[in-house]
Amino acid sequence: MKPVTLKEIADQLNISVTTVSKALKDYPDISKKTKALVKELAQTLNYKPNAFAVNLRTKESKTIGLIIPEIVHHFFSSVIKGIVAQAEKKGYLVIILQSNESYELEKKQIQLLLRQRVDGILISLANGTADYNHLTDVLAQDKPLVMFDKIAKLVKCSKVIIDDRKAAYVATQHLIDTGCKRIAHFRGALLPQNSIDRFLGYKKALLDNNMPYDPSLVYICQCGDQSFEEGKMNARQLLKDHKDVDGIFINTDMVAIGAITEFNEQGVKIPEDISIVGFSNWFMSSVISPSLTTIDQPGYEMGKAAFKQLYKEMQQVKNKEPIVYKDIVLKTELVKRQSSKEVLHKTIH
């Protein structure tokens, strides 16, 4: 009933615990005969080393912590999948925690993970997080910390991101290339860096194309649980405020889908009357009618890359080398679908 220990194996074979331990780990100073004996008995008794004891000695837990704002989310669950898959390949287990977009919870969870003595931490910040002491605490302990997607630029650690600004630029440029003359933007809340960058990309694309930037065309939404509703609301408001808008770049697919639904209900034709480009490429976006042109955000790859970087840093700590931080920028892609028109033939000068 109780798990088998080294001592029990040792007693049964009338040898010492030391020898058993060494035999199982193929130390060169144990004879082949005893090694065979030990290994066989361990097998039949179904011996499994007690992880606590091993960790206590070796000061490694072979466990990492993962904190994300929201689990039920296509993008984030893809990230989780990428992380878990990669971690398992390297023999690491993943403890998952959800911050619920709350700074307080995030802070508490970091403490929990540190107490658990995880070997490293992966985190995507809560929207509300503006204070970074809990993060620098981790780094001060020489424990690797890698941030992904929602990051804090000011914290000195590795980061895995996409170039939100560039992606937003591409999205907006696509609207321009397909003939849109007056382009609105539904942006996210003020805090997460992503919203800011996407907004900046939108703005830059306009200016680079000699189109005026009009702040009244920028609508803010919190992108929380009811982002679908927010998309509908913003769309309704836009129809009242600006009849001349013929294109919208929307911060995230869920909001875009809300907007599409509203436009469908009001008889506004997409893309004939208004073109729409979203962000993230959720599965849903390919299914809705009209299907949504959007920016593909590689969640699985991001998870994979984040773990790989963390792994590298954990190895560096193990070898007592200094940790080398890295910024990894993943590629995004515009996925052309029905909610935007065909690209106009460009005139050749």
Place this chain on the structure above:
Amino acid sequence: MKPVTLKEIADQLNISVTTVSKALKDYPDISKKTKALVKELAQTLNYKPNAFAVNLRTKESKTIGLIIPEIVHHFFSSVIKGIVAQAEKKGYLVIILQSNESYELEKKQIQLLLRQRVDGILISLANGTADYNHLTDVLAQDKPLVMFDKIAKLVKCSKVIIDDRKAAYVATQHLIDTGCKRIAHFRGALLPQNSIDRFLGYKKALLDNNMPYDPSLVYICQCGDQSFEEGKMNARQLLKDHKDVDGIFINTDMVAIGAITEFNEQGVKIPEDISIVGFSNWFMSSVISPSLTTIDQPGYEMGKAAFKQLYKEMQQVKNKEPIVYKDIVLKTELVKRQSSKEVLHKTIH
């Protein structure tokens, strides 16, 4: 840099490790004065008990394992969220593993978790799992194991499920009540119990209403990654095979959405020509056009209930009481939307 230990606190205060430990845990045989001193120093040094050492002594890890077939999945990610939230409330951490619907992986992961000495395991089985030795291994060690959603009826442990059969019955009955005369069924693969039960519910509803059961109206799909495509394919095939079908009960929303898409493309009117009822109530189902009538499957609640049961059993183990197994059946609900007609006025006898 290195984490603070009891010994360091003891040395600084010139008292023994024992006293420090006791002080922090409010043992009655330590004076208030030393307790105050110890607690204050622990606070300022930011002392965190070494989880390994504690676990090694107490033989508790305050950690549970969670194995699911697929993380990127609306239903399962909701379950994860429920589990993680509830676990955190009780001071437990969750190690998450994904079996990828593979029996082999599932088996290996159970071993991993046992080695890690988790206090309990939550699992939703892979479709391919037909051999239960890895599960009985867990139970043989007196380690609580709770299965949810995709379960093995034969294994003696607690289970949290919905009544798939009844839910399917309700779904089919709804189609009948709204006037459908010839009802098809897109079912899942043969193995997971859920598919079988949903099929049986469908069949029973037909028979109870004196409608013939026609096996040629039952289409099978694997419900894997391409279930959307499978939905389209099946819909196309159905249109060829049976022009007279006016209702379909579909195993899962993703397939249903594929079917709706296909029908939309082929100009088949929903619900006028064909009514559709899905299963799961993914968010997508409320957004697609026409929106999908479906069975709401409470993922978050299932996760919550599963952890609560596991917690109960972990307490029982702790108190050396025998484990009491329980079958928990959660309520499902029919969510009426646009893909099915209004219920006919029933004649009163």
Place this chain on the structure above:
DNA sequence: TTGATTAACGAAAACGATTTCGAAATGAAC
């Protein structure tokens, strides 16, 4: 025969906390 080398194993000290069992000191009671 002596000294050096090698092969094979074990004793014991960690790792950091918890807990049992005493011990010392103080005070109270007689």
Place this chain on the structure above:
DNA sequence: GTTCATTTCGAAATCGTTTTCGTTAATCAA
């Protein structure tokens, strides 16, 4: 002054491994 109880603390064992450093016995060279 003796006895007894109470308060306050610590020594030491323990959890299960890992790893260092011996120790023994055998082998070999000269």
